[in-house]
Amino acid sequence: MVQSKKQKYIFLAFCLVPTFILFSIFTLYPLFSGLYFSFFDWSGSSSVKEFVGFANYIKLFKDSIIPDTIMHDYFLVVTKILGIMVLAMFFAVALTQLKIKEAPFYRIVFFFPNIMSVVVIGILWTFIYNPSLGLVNSGLEFLGLEEWAKPWLGDEKWALPSIVLPAVWAGIGLFMLMLMGGIANISKSFYEAAKIDGASEWQQFWKITLPLVWPQVKVSILYIVITTLNGSFILVQVMTGGGPNNSTHVMGSYLYQQAFKQYNFGYGATIGVMILVLSLITVLFLQFLMRREKVEY
Amino acid sequence: MKRSVGQIMGRTGIRIPLILWTIAVLYPIFWMFLGSFKSNAEIYRNPWGWPETFNIANFSQAWTNYNIDVSVFNSLLVTLLGAVLTLVLAIPTAYAIERMNFRGSKVLFTVYISAMMIPMVLGWIPLFFLLDDLNLLDNIFGLAIVYAVSQLPFSIFVLTSFMSTIPKSLEESAAIDGLSPYGILFKIVTPLSMSGIITVTIMNCIQFWNEYFMALIFLQTKTNYTLALAIDYISNEAQYTNAWGTLFASLVIAIVPVIILYGIFQRRIAKGMTEGAIKG
Known part of the structure; x- marks a missing residue:
């Protein structure tokens, strides 16, 4: 019996320890080490790593680009949530409630951009926005709206909004499927009862569908927030590199520029800490905001 | 009416x-x-329409002038190594968390799962120097390890939920027949979770094949470039050379494997991704 207990522990260790060691080295250690780095002035070569206390954080608060990058990130968060949730909800309701024969076809097509590489999406859309060759300007010319044509990604005012479209384009499918999963779980009898009571389809949506898929809506919004704050910089990096004139820099792309282009690794880590703190605060705040008593009929 | x-x-x-x-x-x-089938002149003349002839010159250009073949090989290597390593690391841990009642199993699971919500961008700076110290910077194997570990939380999450559907009685009767816990894990549980393992592996392969930013940070020499980096390089060059046809051809090379996988495993991929997202 003692022997078997010992064997059980050996087996447990066999299962857990190697994985956890690698996870600690390549995930946990870098995260905590990142916090530690943020208190140093460091250009990468180990001889000149200087402890500077909170100097990087003071620099962060004085850096005039930082508020812009935060604004840009939250601009993307808000526009992506609106764009994705409205369209995804519309498509999810259309494909589940209205008996459309070719619904599986739409589902398959709409989801596909979700598994495309960000590089492919970014470059493809950079080309779509290309001032002389791209689809957008050619399309505007075709419609006789030449005066609207502009170098979208080269325009300080339009570059950031132009990045929203590919982000929505690439994101809708996943959230549509999540909402469809929620709608499929709603009992048909609610709708039948509502119809007997004379509720319009619009009323049915507001009174039955939306409250009952609220858990999925909530998860979707949180997921969009997290992935945008943690990953929007990849699309920005591919499409504009933060330009023109910093007008599209988000926190992540600014971190990349500071750390890996200008070798301010300590300051880069400080920006990383800011991203971590802001995304945690945002998620907690949203969870508080969207808490809503579970609706049951 | x-x-x-x-x-x-x-x-x-x-x-x-x-x-x-x-x-x-x-x-x-x-x-x-x-x-991808048009010449550059044709792209300028007629960006919208059908190509005049289906010309594969762009593909051979990409292949010879930009060494896409090397990048395709690197991407394949990092994808396969990463996917295998993820399974080797995730299957035993998922099994232990799901089936062995040990103290701290819930905590361990929470640690793994919460790593899915943490912005890893903070960790990439120290990781850069760690890989440098380990001589794994600018190294496909180093990148494969980083990829594998980055997908551990997702893989463990999906695998535990698959394993929880396997009836316990199968393991119990195997134990009575004298099979060791190792035997149960590799001969009973692993084959029975094959469906989950396939889903996880497809998702991870797509993830690794597509990944761009970690490759950008952790790889430096051109001969080590993955496909995503090679495309990025061609794209930046195209600003000056206007080699748009070559760029399109390289994008096609990157996307075709994904389209094929999606064509075959469309349901699995959609299900795997929605489940991965709902964990919240």
Whole structure:
């Protein structure tokens, strides 16, 4: 019996320890080490790593680009949530409630951009926005709206909004499927009862569908927030590199520029800490905001 | 009668946005395929339309002038190594967390799962120096390890939920027959979770094949570039060389394997991704 207990522990260790060691080295250690780095002035070569206390954080608060990058990130968060949730909800309701024969076809097509590489999406859309060759300007010319044509990604005012479209384009499918999963779980009898009571389809949506898929809506919004704050910089990096004139820099792309282009690794880590703190605060705040008593009929 | 006419109208009306979005999704991708067969002059002359001839010069250009073959090989290598390593690391841990009652199993699971929500961008700076110290910077094997560990939380999450559906009685009777816990794990549980393992592996392969930013940070020499980096490089060059056809061809090379995988495993991929997202 003692022997078997010992064997059980050996087996447990066999299962857990190697994985956890690698996870600690390549995930946990870098995260905590990142916090530690943020208190140093460091250009990468180990001889000149200087402890500077909170100097990087003071620099962060004085850096005039930082508020812009935060604004840009939250601009993307808000526009992506609106764009994705409205369209995804519309498509999810259309494909589940209205008996459309070719619904599986739409589902398959709409989801596909979700598994495309960000590089492919970014470059493809950079080309779509290309001032002389791209689809957008050619399309505007075709419609006789030449005066609207502009170098979208080269325009300080339009570059950031132009990045929203590919982000929505690439994101809708996943959230549509999540909402469809929620709608499929709603009992048909609610709708039948509502119809007997004379509720319009619009009323049915507001009174039955939306409250009952609220858990999925909530998860979707949180997921969009997290992935945008943690990953929007990849699309920005591919499409504009933060330009023109910093007008599209988000926190992540600014971190990349500071750390890996200008070798301010300590300051880069400080920006990383800011991203971590802001995304945690945002998620907690949203969870508080969207808490809503579970609706049951 | 009037009602049914209205309904038919409604059905048709609802299809308009659906068809428009279908075009919005498919046309750019289709356009990319068409562009890959056009010469640069033709792209300027006729960016929208059908190519005059189906010319594969762009592909051979990409292959010879930009060493896409090396990048394709690197991407394949990092994808396969990463996917195998993820399974080796995730299957035993998922099994232990799901089936062995040990103290701290819930905590361990929470640690893994919460790593899915943490922005890893903070960790990339120390990771850069760690890989440098380990001589794994600018190294495909180093990148494969980083990839594998980055997908551990997702893989453990999906695998535990698959394993929880395997009836415990199978393991118990195998134990009575004298099979060791190792035997149970590798000969009973692993084959029975094959469906989950396949889902996880497809998702991880797509993830690794597509990944760009970690490769950008952790790889430096051109001969180590993955496909994503090679494409990025061609794209930056194209600003000056205007080699748009080559760029389109390299995008096509990157996307075709994903389309094939999606064609075969469409349901699995959609299900795997929605489950991964719902964990929240």
